[in-house]
Amino acid sequence: MPIPSLYRWFSGLFLTLLVGGCTSEVGSATPRIAVIPKGTSHEFWKSIHAGAEKARQEIGGFEVVWRGPERENDKSQQVDLVQNFVASGISAIVIAPADDRALASPIAAAHRGGIPVVVIDSGVQGIPGSDYASYIATDNVEGGRIAARRMQELTGGKGRVLVLRYQEGSGSTTQREQGFIEVLSAVDGIEVVDPGRYAGSTRESARDAAENLLEADSDYAGIYCSNESATFGMLLALRAREMAGKVFLVGFDASDGLIEGMRAGHIHGLVVQDPVAMGELGVKTALAVLRGEKVETLVDTGAKLVTGENIDEPQIRDLLSPPLKKYLGE
Amino acid sequence: MKISVPRNSFSTLAPFLAVVVVVLMFQIYAPDQPMTFQTWQFVAAQTVVVGLAAVGMTWVIISAGIDLSVGSVIALSGVSAALAVEAGWGAVGGVLAGVATGAICGAYNGILIVGLRLPPFIATLGTMGFYRGVAKWVAANESVRPEDADGLSFTAGIADWIQPVAEGQWLAPAAWLLLATTILGAWALRWTVLGRHTVAIGSNELTARLCGVRIGQSKVSIYALAGLLAGLAGVMLFGRLTVGDPTSAVGIELDVIAAVVIGGASLAGGQGSVTGALAGALLMSVLRNRCTAVGWPNFVQEIIVGHIIILAVAIDQWRIRRTNR
Numbered sequence: 001m002p003i004p005s006l007y008r009w010f011s012g013l014f015l016t017l018l019v020g021g022c023t024s025e026v027g028s029a030t031p032r033i034a035v036i037p038k039g040t041s042h043e044f045w046k047s048i049h050a051g052a053e054k055a056r057q058e059i060g061g062f063e064v065v066w067r068g069p070e071r072e073n074d075k076s077q078q079v080d081l082v083q084n085f086v087a088s089g090i091s092a093i094v095i096a097p098a099d100d101r102a103l104a105s106p107i108a109a110a111h112r113g114g115i116p117v118v119v120i121d122s123g124v125q126g127i128p129g130s131d132y133a134s135y136i137a138t139d140n141v142e143g144g145r146i147a148a149r150r151m152q153e154l155t156g157g158k159g160r161v162l163v164l165r166y167q168e169g170s171g172s173t174t175q176r177e178q179g180f181i182e183v184l185s186a187v188d189g190i191e192v193v194d195p196g197r198y199a200g201s202t203r204e205s206a207r208d209a210a211e212n213l214l215e216a217d218s219d220y221a222g223i224y225c226s227n228e229s230a231t232f233g234m235l236l237a238l239r240a241r242e243m244a245g246k247v248f249l250v251g252f253d254a255s256d257g258l259i260e261g262m263r264a265g266h267i268h269g270l271v272v273q274d275p276v277a278m279g280e281l282g283v284k285t286a287l288a289v290l291r292g293e294k295v296e297t298l299v300d301t302g303a304k305l306v307t308g309e310n311i312d313e314p315q316i317r318d319l320l321s322p323p324l325k326k327y328l329g330e
Numbered sequence: 331m332k333i334s335v336p337r338n339s340f341s342t343l344a345p346f347l348a349v350v351v352v353v354l355m356f357q358i359y360a361p362d363q364p365m366t367f368q369t370w371q372f373v374a375a376q377t378v379v380v381g382l383a384a385v386g387m388t389w390v391i392i393s394a395g396i397d398l399s400v401g402s403v404i405a406l407s408g409v410s411a412a413l414a415v416e417a418g419w420g421a422v423g424g425v426l427a428g429v430a431t432g433a434i435c436g437a438y439n440g441i442l443i444v445g446l447r448l449p450p451f452i453a454t455l456g457t458m459g460f461y462r463g464v465a466k467w468v469a470a471n472e473s474v475r476p477e478d479a480d481g482l483s484f485t486a487g488i489a490d491w492i493q494p495v496a497e498g499q500w501l502a503p504a505a506w507l508l509l510a511t512t513i514l515g516a517w518a519l520r521w522t523v524l525g526r527h528t529v530a531i532g533s534n535e536l537t538a539r540l541c542g543v544r545i546g547q548s549k550v551s552i553y554a555l556a557g558l559l560a561g562l563a564g565v566m567l568f569g570r571l572t573v574g575d576p577t578s579a580v581g582i583e584l585d586v587i588a589a590v591v592i593g594g595a596s597l598a599g600g601q602g603s604v605t606g607a608l609a610g611a612l613l614m615s616v617l618r619n620r621c622t623a624v625g626w627p628n629f630v631q632e633i634i635v636g637h638i639i640i641l642a643v644a645i646d647q648w649r650i651r652r653t654n655r
Contacts, residue, residue, distance in 0.1 A: 130399035
């Protein structure tokens with residue numbers, strides 16, 4: 001390609017981008033709201049996607065662009081995504097930051113540059129209202145406390161309780177562990193055993209870690225795990241030792257495998273979040289900011305305890321298996 | 331042409347010796363937390379996935395290659411096996427689906443390396459992403475969980491093969507499978523034509539070519555074999571998780587390569603031991619278990635494993651220099 005035509009091609013591209021950017025600001029085109037999860041394959045993120053689609057179907061008149069990093073929790077790719085969306089003239093961004101520091105400056109830069117950012121699921125450093133529009137998430141410390149109260153009730157406030165942590169540096173799960181330990185440490189009859197062992201990011205690493213912990217010591221009244229994969233790994237390890245059902249297992253999040261475990265009497269409590277609400281509120285809040293309305297800077301979407309008794313209540317059933325098909329059309 | 335299979339019993343025994351030393355050291359440090367027979371049963375089951383993949387990886391590394399896609403192949407094969415079981419093909423169908431998937435992935439690696447003349451590192455770096463993507467695609471971005479009529483997880487009995495402890499069972503059947511595969515892999519490396527060619531290619535590809543070794547054909551076979559074993563590892567992972575999880579086994583390729591290197595293989599090719607790789611995989615499982623038993627946090631274990639890899643290679647290098655002098 002000769003140089004003049006290359007130059008023309010680039011200037012054309014530049015003009016297109018410029019015009020594209022202008023139209024979205026003027027508001028003549030439909031607003032596009034980008035939703036950036038931490039990953040795309042877990043059901044949790046699909047639920048957030050469903051929530052975002054729900055908001056779009058209810059309100060209409062805007063577009064939802066769903067794009068996450070290929071690898072779960074890939075911080076640098078998330079930074080790239082934010083910057084690319086800003087460059088492409090997106091109207092607003094809803095993001096679940098994979099890192100509370102790494103994403104802080106791109107988010108603040110976008111928000112201050114006139115593209116409202118709504119943070120969901122996990123926190124990010126900065127001041128809500130000036131560095132980003134709003135923070136919408138589960139209060140994870142409170143979720144941990146809910147799990148602890150369930151454990152206290154199950155064990156009758158007596159015995160040793162093991163904590164299998166999820167992963168180093170993961171903000172939300174560390175808060176769940178913190179809330180759990182905080183409540184149970186104050187109970188006289190309960191000894192919280194926290195060996196500082198982490199389940200790791202996958203289910204097989206969780207099963208290995210759980211087997212090794214139980215092999216070292218298995219004299220527990222109860223066990224707590226702070227996310228889905230850790231709870232599932234622990235469930236498999238307990239079954240392998242034929243201890244399932246004999247020890248109280250309280251976990252976090254839900255999946256088909258965990259629900260089956262609860263129905264079999266092997267899991268005695270699951271604290272679940274409401275990701276559909278998170279996605280829905282995230283998009284609705286972004287839209288409100290675009291319309292110049294005032295929004296709450298902090299929203300707790302709440303955590304609920306699921307037990308063998310309430311598992312079939314309609315409200316809980318919707319939390320456990322969100323109507324993904326209805327909104328995502330899969 | 332100089333063919334250097336492990337020259338003395340030291341090469342083969344050293345990694346096993348390291349396992350014994352580690353166990354003894356922990357025994358002295360914490361006498362109240364001994365390695366019981368049951369502990370070994372659990373450790374054996376935990377070694378299966380990495381161990382099976384390490385047998386194939388040893389062949390690849392001896393041929394002066396590398397396979398970075400092994401974690402993705404394990405995940406994809408696990409998903410295949412789960413889908414086969416879900417479709418009602420039974421345990422045999424599940425194993426065949428997983429193993430065939432692995433072998434096809436491996437053969438494709440080999441074809442890329444030979445056909446496009448790509449360095450194995452680059453070719454398998456590319457297919458690492460490719461196979462992971464396919465796994466997520468065929469699994470529709472979520473775990474494949476076959477169910478029985480009562481809504482319980484159903485693996486057509488594959489889960490029982492890798493159950494660490496069961497009545498009337500010494501080691502998990504999968505652990506015996508790993509042992510048999512290792513012995514067969516070591517034997518075939520020494521006594522089959524493909525095995526000899528693998529060592530010859532890794533020692534000096536040009537010389538091997540001049541001696542009439544069909545390089546392309548051999549390489550495709552080597553990578554297909556490694557893929558097949560990774561596929562078998564994937565089936566075992568499915569049994570262990572009771573679901574086919576497309577996001578599992580991320581980063582496991584580094585554990586597999588570490589096992590092979592601890593086992594005495596040289597990344598320059600021409601040298602390595604299948605039984606050594608088994609010991610390497612076992613050593614890492616034992617360390618993970620022992621660090622938990624004595625109550626050390628994860629980072630201590632990571633620091634130790636890192637140094638063991640460095641130490642294993644350093645000792646091996648020193649020994650080779652001394653014998654060559």
